[in-house]
Amino acid sequence: MTLYRQLxxxxxxxxxxxxxxxxxxxxxxxxxxxxxxxxxxxxxxxTSLGLALTPYLETSDTLGAESVINAVFDGGFYRRVRLDLLAADQQIIREHTSLPRRVPAWFVNLGLFEGAKYDAVLTSGWLQLGHLYVEGHPGQAYYELWQGMSRLATWFLACFLLVWGLLVLALRYLLKPLHDIEKQAREIELHHFGKAIPLPATRELREVVAAINNMAGKLELQFKEQADEAERLRQRAFLDEASGLGNRSYFVSQSQSWLGETGGGTVILISVDMLESLYQEEGFAVRDEMIRAVAGSLRQLCRRFGEHALARLSAYEFAMLVPETDGERLGILGEEINRSIADLVVDPVNGRDLSVVGMAVIQSGDNVSQLLTRADNALNKARMEHTGAVVVEHGRAEDGLGRLAWKQLVDEALAEDSFECSVQAVLDFDGKPYHEELFISIRKDGVVYHAGHFLPVVEQFKQGERLDLHIIGRALALLAERPQLKLAVNLTRQSCHQESFWTALTEMLEQYKEAGRRLALELPESAFASGKDILVSPLASLKVVWGIDHFGRHFDLLTQLGELRPHYVKLDHGYTSQVAEPGFDDAFLAAVCRAAHNMGAVTIATRVETEPQVRLLKTLHVDAYQGFISPPRQLP
Known part of the structure; x- marks a missing residue:
């Protein structure tokens, strides 16, 4: 029972x-x-009746005595009046035995009044004339007592209710600081730090509130420092200081994560050859300024892609990883890259190639080394042929589909609801399921197309909102059928930034209130990197479990985790794939997990495949894991 209720x-x-x-x-x-x-x-x-009766008794006037008795009996409240005439050996009796009116029978049955009794002997000198007995009727006493006590009980009850109401108001006012302290304590428990509690007028509570505010401020500062420390460790390990982009280690880790997914993409190497001559002619300061300008230009070009990686590999080489596989569009992108770099140069010298671009489309079975080798070969070919951009395209069978064919495939699946669903469990280190992630695929002509194959086209043709609402609707139907199931559904970046999507999702969750409590939404980290403020309000109003997928791909988001307040984060595979390799530096990964815990988020490692990885991840403050160590299962 709460203190308020106890008081x-x-x-x-x-x-x-x-x-x-x-x-x-x-x-x-x-x-x-x-x-x-x-x-x-x-x-x-x-006494009075005896005096009135004596003259009649002395003359033996029975009728007169009876008249006197009748007058007294009728004019008062008596149960019994009896006169014994001793000389005549007669009795005059009057009785009234009815119950009092307007008084409940149960009240009369309490026996509160017995009825007053008194008798006297009537004499004349030494002669006894008669014996008079009078018994009062308790009805009037019952009536007066009932009326008086009823009025008093009514007033007491009214006063009690009034006191009750005043106590409720007074206690709520006096205990409001304690309620604020309780709320703040819960927020601190969840690692959420809001505004300071106003200081109350009560001296004792004032000191407690001041202590709580001080503690919350110190904890918030401490957690922010830990997040900043993790960000510094990541920058030290993965950031190129000159350009502000990721370094080679960052690009390799992101490429490994990308290759682990089912989707395709392209590695693009950009060699800015004019940087060497610029360094020789103008010095390193001018060269570094140009490097930053080139990085800004490439970053601007990458904004059109939802998921991407951008890094500086060496003094003059940059690398991009984009989810594009169409040869024609890649060629146009290569020309845009060369043109944007050329626009940075005020006075090109001797018409030389300022930059060259080589591209390699990801193939099935590729590893990072093979992919970078093919991209480097394409870059050398571009440099020798002075073509500016070369696309090396060795696509898989499904890559032969054009953009319109991909769009038609998705449209048919949406119209016919022909998506195949599978789930993969997220487990804690005790083997208990946290939830299951829902994956979709399309089967046509015996070929299975996973989500990674067609999601770039979905984003390109702005079909993300339609696809996400369709899959969420199907997930809610599954949850309604299976009360033991908990599902996490991935959202596209395009949906996350559409107000209409959140409105439709709210209406959908209203229809599936019970099932909605077992639904989790996974938002890509890129959605926050390109528009964090748009997402804070709808996520808070929905009151559903949600997490961040591919956490760690974008710089500077780690320090903003406290503002976002996700329920969980799925660490990008690039940071966990090498955890079991010799010489792996786990300081950054452990720092990221500590920072996430301090902000109240559960950390989940992805693409875990072996037991040694599980044992090592458990020591790094990771809460749960997901991967082919617990393979997906098909849903009927």
Whole structure:
């Protein structure tokens, strides 16, 4: 029971005891007064009636005596009046035994009044004339006691309810600082740090609130410092200081993560040959300024892609990893890259090639070394032939589909609901499932196309919102059918930035309230990198479990994790793929996990394939893992 309820119940009980005590005292006092009043009335009646009857008894006038008795009996509240005529050996009796009106029978049955009784012997000198007996009727006493105590109980009840209401208001006002402290403590427990609690007027509570505010401020600063430390470790390991882009280690790790997914893409190597001559002619300061300008230009070109990686591999070479496989569009992109770099040069010298571009499309079974070798060969070919851009395209069978064919494939799957669904469990290190991630694929003519194959086309033709709502609807239907199931659904970057998507999702969740509690939404990290402020409000209003997928691909997002407040983050495979290799530096990964824990997020490692990886990840503050160590299972 809360302190508020304990105080309220205690004070109400005390007031109830006070009211009951006062009521009991008043009840007893009124009852005794009415009993004494009745006794006095009966004695007075016997005395006065005896004086009135004596003259009639002396003359043996029975009728006169009876008339006097009738007058007295009818004019008062008596149960029984009896006159024994001793000389005539007769009795005159009058009785009234009916119950009092407007008084409940149960109240009368309490036996509060017995009825006052008094008798006297009527004499004339030494001669006894008769015996008079009078018994008062308790009906009037019952009536007066019932009326008086009913009014008093009504007033006491009204006062009790009034006191109850005043106590509720007073306690809520007085205990509001404690409620604020409780709320702040819960926020701190979840590693959420909001505004400071206003200082109350009560001295004791004022000191407690000041201590809570001070502690919250220190914890927030400490957690921010840990996030900053993790970001510094990542920059030290993966950031090229001159360009502000990732370095070779960053690009290799991102390429490994990319190759582990089912989707395709292209590695693009850009050699900015004019940087060498610029360094010889103008010095390293001018060269570094040009490097930053080239990096900014390439970063601008990459914004059109949802998922991408951009890095500086060597003094004059840059690398891009983009989800594009169409040869024609890659050729246009290569020309854009050369043109954007040429626009940075004020006065090109001797019409020489300022930059050359080589591209290699990802093939099935590629590793990073093979991919970079093919891209480097393409770059050398471009340099020798002075063509500016070369696309080396050795696509898989499904890559032969054109963009319109891919779009038609997705449209047919949406219209016919022909997506095949499978799930893969996310497990904690005790083997208990955290949730299961939903994967989709399309089967046509015996060929299975995984989501990674057609998602670039979905993003390109802005079909992400339609696809995501369709898959979420199917997931909610599955959750409604299977109460034990918990599903996580990936969202496309395009959907995340559409207000209409969040409106439609809210309406959908209203229809599946119970199932919606077991649904988790996974947003790509790139969605936050390109528009974090757009997502904070809808995610907070939905009140659903959500996480960040591919966490760690973009710089500077780690320090913003506290503002985003995700329930979990899935670490990018590039940071966990080498955890079991000799010489692996786990300082950054451990720092990322600590920072995520401090902000209240669960950390999940992805693409875990062996037991040694599981054992090592457990020591690095990772909470759960997912991968082919627990292979996907097909849903019917």
């Amino acid at each position: 309220l119940v205690t004070m109400l009980l005390l007031f109830a005891m006070l009211f009951i005590t006062a009521y009991s005292v008043q009840f007893s006092s009124t009852r005794n007064y009415l009993a004494q009043q009745q006794q006095t009335t009966v004695i007075n009646t016997v």
